[in-house]
Amino acid sequence: MRRPRGLNFNSIARGNPLRRRDLLAASLTLPFAGRPLYSAMVGEASAQDKGVPFEAASVRAWARELAQKPYKPPDNKLPDPLKDLTYDRYRMIRFVPEQALWRGENLPFQLQFFHRGFYYANRVDIFEVKDGLATPIVYSPAMFSFGDQPVPDIKTNLGFAGFRIHGPINRPDYFDEIGVFLGASYFRAVAKGLSYGLSARGLSLNTADPKGEEFPNFRTFWVERPAKGASSIVVHALLDSESAAAAYRFTIRPGETTIYDIEATLFPRVQIEQIGLATLTSMYFFGANDRGGVDDFRPEVHDSDGLGIQNGRGEQIWRPLNNPADLQVSAFIDNNPRGFGLLQRQRDFHTYEDLEARYERRPSAWIEPIGDWGEGAVHLVEIPTTTEINDNVVSFWRPRAPTRAKGEYAYTYRIHWGTRMPKPLPLAQVVATRIGAGADETRLIVIDFVGENLKGIAPAEIKGTVSFDKGKVRNVVAHPNPETAGTRLSFQLAPGSEKAVELRAQLFRGEDALSEVWMDRWTP
Incomplete structure (x- = not known):
């Protein structure tokens, strides 16, 4: 639920337009018939330059098999120089832009990677998928600059903490960040002209449960090499946790609004009552x-x-x-x-x-x-x-x-990252809610509605309604707001000794709704 908000993804590593280095050193032997799937997939890289077959159904098969076995926590062991990194020390580790995947290949997207350490100790394996073959991206200290810290002497494939996607979202000659996958099952995105803010998660379990929340992890990613001129990039992911395993397919389309099309298939190990x-x-x-x-x-x-x-x-x-x-x-x-x-x-x-x-x-x-x-x-x-x-x-x-053990559950949805609701109803929307002290120990609640549908309606025809489950409400007034060219609805709430009051307000013209429904829970 918490993340280190001060760790600005833009500040860790920004770069000029990106070129490619040869990041592909070896290939994991991906599991197929007769092989233990997950253990083979995350083993050390072996020298197979051609890669191995991959398709989206493979990830679902791996997730299904993982869910049939006892959960094994992700590898979070780090060599001594990286074990106890502070926040400031971790921020010094920056990806070298010249090492970006697909740099200099005239492709519409490029990848940069996050080093393991600090809050991000868990190993994540990342593959490039090209022509139906998956080849691992193998860690090297040469991919990163370490500031005034000594470069760690690491000879093994350490894996990564996550990755970010770059593309010319704001201007054609510069590859800005579009999205990032980093930490547990968190991912974020921006649209044109925007910066990072809220996050999405692949799966949440037991959120707000007094017994504690369970945080699933994306363990492995497969990123499809985009075609020249492509407007989207495809990312596959394998998620694992004590309660479930899951397979994901993200189709990412950046723009004025950035779209993530997500296909998720969940395989619970146990019955899950509190799933998100x-x-x-x-x-x-x-x-x-x-x-x-x-x-x-x-x-x-x-x-x-x-x-x-x-x-x-x-x-x-x-x-x-x-x-x-x-x-x-x-x-x-x-x-x-x-x-x-x-x-x-x-x-x-x-x-x-x-x-x-x-x-x-x-x-x-x-x-x-x-x-x-x-x-x-x-x-x-x-x-x-x-x-x-x-x-x-x-x-x-x-x-x-409830989500039952040993079942299979498929969900498809789309995330619109942008500045507004993509398909609003033709109703006035709330643009501001203000609450302050009212007379006689009441709370004065003021709601501003704005919408094209309010224009041309006589103010006397616009009525505000307020419903509540506890306490008392009085002085409900709807009147024009010339500063917003909309309607302001105000009322006083007298909660008395109540600890919570559920409120609902809306504008009407006769029986016809003029606005969306405003709802709130007042608490002291």
């Missing part, structure tokens, strides 16, 4: 709706400011994020959701006033399920934090039915 699919992880420190006594010159600090949902009933929901005093878990029950995600709607620099972090450039991530996902719930976990360096918000889909 299509997991997103973000940070919310404070905003106009929840400053919580923060003494900071910046008006707001967050990677995401709300959870958006398009449910199977045709509703569009906006749930502003909070930094609560106590752990909060919310579940939005649904059947075959159309989409959900953690969004950053505020895109004005003056909302944040942070010249370094540039939170207005952080991407939103929208999950679009492909096919019928059935009954379940979108879960939102909000964790108290006193700093912006830790992720404290998690969202995911949890099926209603």
